[in-house]
Every structure is written in structure tokens, then in C-alpha cells.
Amino acid sequence: MKITNGAIQRYPMIFAFMFIIVIMGVKAYLTLPRESSPDVKIPFVMVMAPYAGTSPEDMENLVTRKLEQQLKGVEDLKEMTSSSSYGMSVVTMEFESQVDMSDALQSVRDRVELAKPDLPEDPRNDLVVQEISSSDAFPVMQVNLAGDIDLFLLKKTGEDLQEELEQIKGVLGVDLVGGIENEVQVDVDPEKLGYYSLGLVDVQDAIALQNMTIPGGKLGLGVYDYQVRVPGEVEKVNEILDFVVTPGVDPPVFVRDLATVKFGIKDRETISRVNGRDAVTLVVKKRSGENIITIADDVKSTIARLEETFPQGTKVTIVADQSLQIKRMVRELENNILSGLLLVVVVLLAFFGVRNALFVGIAIPFSMLITFVVLQALGITLNMVVLFSLILALGMLVDNAIVIVENIYRHRGRGKSNTEASRVGSGQVAGAVIASTLTTICAFGPVVFWPGIMGEFMSYLPITVIITLAASLLVALIFNPVLCSRFMGVPRGENEQQLFGDRLIAFGLGTYRPFLKWALGHRFLVMVLMNVLFVAMFLAFFNFNAGVELFPDIDPQYANVNIDAPSGTRIEMTDSYASSIEEVVRDIPDLLAYNTSVGTPIDAQSAGGSLPSHQGFITLEFPETADRTTSSKGSLEDLRTALADFTGARLTVQKMEEGPPTGKPVNIEISGDDFDVLGEIAGQVKDSIRNINGLVDITDNYDHSLPELKVIPDVEKAGRYGLRTFDIAGTIRTALHGSE
Secondary structure (H helix, E strand, O other), rough: OOHHHHHHHHHHHHHHHHHHHHHHHHHHHHOOOOOOOOOEEEEEEEEEEEEEOOOOHHHHHHHHHHHHHHOOOOOOEEEEEEEEEEEEEEEEEEEOOOHHHHHHHHHHHHHHHHHHHHHHHHHHHEEEEEEEEEOOOOOEEEEHHHHHOHHHHHHHHHHHHHHHOOOOOOOOEEEEEEEEEOOOOOOEOOOHHHHHOHHHHHHHHHHHHOOOOOEEEEEEEOEEEEEEOOOOOOOHHHHHOOEOOOOOOOOEEEEHOOEEEEEOOOOOOOEEEEEOEEEEEEEEEOOOOOOOHHHHHHHHHHHHHHHHHOOOOOOEEEEOHHHHHHHHHHHHHHHHHHHHHHHHHHHHHHHHHHHHHHHHHHHHHEEEEEEEHHHHHOOOOOOOOHHHEEEHHOOHHHHHHHHHHHHHHHHHHHHHHHHHHHHHHHHHHHHHHHHHHHHHHHHHHHHHHHHHHHHHHOOOOHHHHHHHHHHHHHHHHHHHHHHHHHOOOOOOOOOOOOHHHHHHHHHHHHHHHHHHHHHHHHHHHHHHHHHHHHHHHHHHHHHHOOOOOOOOOOOOOOOEEEEEEOOOOHHHHHHHHHHHHHHHOOOOOOOEEEEEEEEEOHHHHHHOOOOOEEEEEEEEEEHOOOOOOOOOOHHHHHHHHOOOOOOOOEEEEOOOOOOOOOOOOOOOOOHHHHHHHHHHHHHHHHHHHHHOOOOOOOOOOOOOOOOOOOOOOOOHHHHOOOOOOOHHHHHHHHHHHHHO
């Protein structure tokens, strides 16, 4: 071949090229981002509209339906679902797998802008449109701050640490859970308010319009321009008492005439505990394609640097550190690759001798290094699928080199020089080597076009194998002939001691020839026996196979207990449920740590609006498999059994799933016009399938609406006092929720 002949003639350039590949390959391997699973594109876009204090029914009518009317016409939309809960409307849109997500996201935003004029003012201003990313659902780690110190000070420490962690390269965001916050509380006396013929809105406006600083512009005096400011923000709580509620009225009415002001504690929205102790938890999330190991190391170094500034008694613990799992996985897969490489070299030594084994074996590291360079250029991370693909391709990397080197060696034994033997030997088998490689590549090629999320997840396997095999072909056609032309020795003589591989082949031929002779003499019998064996294998598989599953059911290192109480459950009650569950959880054997978060959405996709006080979860962390005395899977089954009779909330015990997001194994959708009827049918379906073997954690998303009190205005009486529904609702809203 011309490419091989040219490489042999220009061997100094090839040696330089090999040296460059070593440098670039090692650098690429060291800098490739590490991940547990590939960061696949999920063709989902969410539209979230918070509307505090609004019932699910009103959310459906006022917000959700109006959004759906505009969004249903988006191009390439596959399916649209919506969820209307207390104070939050979420519309989830699934697109075709081939869609460009940036275009889809922009189309959704354009449609949302068209829907805004039909929406109430609050959700109109707070609408959130975001793409769902697989990396958002799995945090890098949870950093917990605990200690015998005030929770307010602990949260302040957590907020300072949050700002530092969010500045780390590759960190998408840091969510803070737990702790308490202070707030200024203005307690208005209704009787005094009525005495002065004022309303809550008057007090609210008096504080809001006074407690602000407004720039006044610029004033030129003499040779200088002066900045003009009108400062009005208070520095002490008691200053609010001097605010005038009735400006322009003599005598004026002050806030102190109507209310008392104090510095109190804000109602808790989230609660966090670590191993049963109150804590503040920081959930660290990474950007797509970033190196988890590097991020985790930077987080730990930042914590070590700031730990001296934390209040005395603060204890920092890290739970669910994904980098440890990825480091272990990469290390184990690297060991498998090295072990496989060693075994391949041993086989080569047995059949080809030391020198020829080195010529063939060099195809493995060079093919790997070229693959790392290409993977980095394509923006592919080093994850479990890629590493498994490298192991899969390991045995095939030497196939091309074996054929090339063995044929060169054969011509060298016929008296040709190294250069001539390399040129002729490579040219004779080049076509066969290329054809063999292409057939293997074509076998993996169709998997690249596997559609959907699962297809994108698995596409990393054929892509990596194809790149590796193409690299091995390059090494076999260029590097191996060049090395053989410069360093191949003279073949062994017939009288020299044979290699172990030669003796093994001779032994195999002695066994194989008689068997082949008998088979050729009884052709019909052999064909009948092969067909019987073929049918028997199918029958054995259908009768004795263990079933089919997407990923093997292995012992997990991380698991969750999800808590879902009825809507409207106060966070204190949900926390009491969590405390009861913790008493059971702490008895689990081989449990490293457990972290409780209350008032945090079970489903990460539902975050972004008002936090659900009726939800929470407990994260369980087990030690590595080698350090366990019992099976973590068995421990979860025991925990599920122990919590089977729990009342007050719906509990789900589940392990952290590997691979792409797939949802529940089985989903049954029931549609109709009456939501209450759908709930009854869902309950009947659950009862009918509950006893099916293998089913656990049967749940539905039917949720009774929050208990509600209806304030029905008397339109006639309200009109006499100059009031409308808007004024009455605004007063009630201010009384219940206050003012930001």
C-alpha cells in the first residue's frame, strides 16, 4: 500500500508522530472529564409558573390551561403533560429525539410570551422556562454543616460557603436546605386599624414606600458634580414605628399607633438533619460535561480553606460524594484494562516470542492513546460506557497487528530484508485487514443510530469501539510496518527450541484432525445433532432464563426514602414523620450516614417554585461492597418491610438507579374529565394489582387538594364600602403571607 510504503520510507517522521501521540494521548487521558454515566440530551422542556396561595383548581383554570393553549402548537412536540398543584403550575413538554434543544427552548419561550397577557400578574412575572438535563437530577455531593450552635448562625455560615462553592469552575449551582432565617414582623392590631378607618394595605404601603433608597441623579455645583441620593432604608427595627401611615393628615397616624414591630424568626420552609442532628445541607450540582472528580476536589479544598472561619463547634460532613464512586469505577476499569493488556501480551509471548510480541502489543497502548485524543476532540467524557467499550475492544486491537506482523515475519524468514519484508508483507494482507476491520465497524455502526434517550446513552459504546478499531487499523498499517522495518530480527531456525504456542498448536491439531475426519465421514448425523442442539438451546433459554432487565439489580451504595404526605400537611408534621422514619433507619446495619431533608421536592424537576411542606426524603449511604457485612439490597427490603405499616404519609424506598433516566418500570395512565373519578379508578387499579409478584412501591399521582377556606364576598355590601373582590383578596393575602 502507498500509505505503508510512504511511512516506511519516512520512518523518522513516523517516530516523531508516535512521540506526539504519546504526549497528546497522555494529556487527553489526564484531562478528560470523569462521569459515572454519559450526560445524554433529554428532549424535555419545563414551564413553571408559581402563584403563591392558589389552589390546584384555580391554578388549572387561571394558568395551566392558558399555557397549554399556546404551547400545544410548538413544532416537533411529541407529548405535553401538566401538573397543577398548590401554588405551582408545571407544564412538561417532550420533543422528538432528533430535535435541536436550543431551537425547541426558544420556541417554547416565544409561545410563553404569547400566553403572558392572558395570565395573572404574579405568575406572569415569575415564569421559568428551562431544559431538563440529566446532570441536574444527580448532585455531585451534599455538604452538611452541623454542631451545637444556633441554627441562624449555622445557616449564615452555609450561605457564605454557598457563595464560595458557586464560584468553583464547573459548578452549576448550590441549593441550601435547612437552618432558620430572621425577619421583621409587624403585628397589626385589627381594632386600632378599624378605629383609624385604615386597612392592612395602608400599613403595607407606608412601610414599602418609605423603606427604600432612591438615587436622585447628579448635581453640578462649582467645579464638581455631586451624586444625589435619597436614603430611606432603615437600619434598626424600631425606626419602622416612626413611619407615617396617613401622610398629609393632621394629626398623622404612625405605625406605632397601629402595630408592634419585632425581629422574629421566619417560618421554616426546609428542615435538614444529618444522622439525627439539625444541620444545614448544601447540594452541589455540576454543569454538563464538567469533571466531577475535579469539582469534588475543589469543593473539598474550599471547605478546608474556610473551615477555620466557621463558628467554633461546626462539624462538616460530606454525604453522597459521587466522585468517590467514579474514582473507584475508573480505577477498577483501568485495572481491568491493564489486566487484559497483560493477558494479551502473555498470549502473544507464547506464540510470537518477545520481540514480535512487542511489535503486536504496541498496538494496544497506541490505539488507546489515539482514542483518548479523538474522544477529547469530540467532547466525550470518560464514563462507565466509554471505559467498558475500551475493555470490549481490547482483544480486537491486536487482530490487525497480528496479521501484519506475522506476514512480515514470514517474508523475513524467506531471506528478505526488514524493509522489503515490511513492504511486501503489509501489502499482501492490507486488503484483508481493512475488510476485517470494516466488517466489525459495520456490526457496531447501526447502534449509533438507535433513537431516543436510551439510544443516545448507548451510542457512546459503538462510537468508542469504532474509534478504537479505526485507530488500531492506523497503527497496523503505519506503525507496525515501520517498527518491523527497523527492529525485526532474523526468524528462528527449525532446530531452535519451539515456543510454547507452537507446541500448543501441535497438540491441538493432534486432537482436532481425528475429530474433523470423523465429522466429515458422518455428515448427516452431525447436521442432525447440530439442529437438535440448536432447538434444545432455545428451549432451555425460554424455560430457565432469569428474565430481562435494563440494568442488573446490584447492591446499591446510595438509596432514598421518599416521604409524601397529603397536600397541606404542615412542615412540622412532615418533620415528625421523618423523625419516626429515622428511628427505623438508624438500625440498618452497615449504614455510613443518613441525611434528612424536609420541605424539599421529591422530584428534582418540580423544584423552582414554592417548596412543598408535605414532601421530603432521607438519603442513605452504605459503605463500599468490600466493607459490608450484609447486602444493602437486603437491608432496603428489610426497611421496606419495617415501614410497610407506616401511616400518615406515602413512603417509597428506592435505590439510586444507574444509567439514563427511565422513570418507573411500569406506568398506567388513566385519563378523563373528572379528577375525583380518576382518583377513585386509580385506587381500584392499585388494589387490583397490589398482589402481583415482584411489584413494590405502587404509587399514583392523584392528590386531594389542600383543605381550603372560601371567603365569599357580598358584592352589594362590599360595593357600599367602595371595595371590590381585588381589595378583599389583597387584604387577606397580605394578612396571611405578609409583604416581601
